[in-house]
Amino acid sequence: xxxxxxxxxxxxxxxxxxxxxxxxxxxxxxxxxxxxxxxxxxxxxxxxxxxxxxxxxxxxxxxxxxxxxxxxxxxxxxxxxxxxxxxxxxxxxxxxx
Numbered sequence: 695x696x697x698x699x700x701x702x703x704x705x706x707x708x709x710x711x712x713x714x715x716x717x718x719x720x721x722x723x724x725x726x727x728x729x730x731x732x733x734x735x736x737x738x739x740x741x742x743x744x745x746x747x748x749x750x751x752x753x754x755x756x757x758x759x760x761x762x763x764x765x766x767x768x769x770x771x772x773x774x775x776x777x778x779x780x781x782x783x784x785x786x787x788x789x790x791x
């Protein structure tokens with residue numbers, strides 16, 4: 695699943711998919727408003743967090759990643775301090791007790 699807020703980027707990804715099929719579905723969407731679109735073993739978002747304009751937006755983006763991981767899959771945000779903050783959210787979400 696590929697997600698981007700830019701319709702043009704999704705269009706280009708679709709063209710690449712047509713030329714070199716990888717069986718990837720692409721959708722236009724704002725990750726902060728996306729909600730749950732599936733349960734994945736891995737979410738890769740190398741150019742997502744740098745678009746956050748506030749702490750709240752950053753946390754919304756991280757929550758979107760966590761909410762789309764399969765239960766028990768750890769959320770890692772390398773080279774950021776967000777791991778400490780989102781870790782508590784992830785634990786609460788995946789461990790109801």
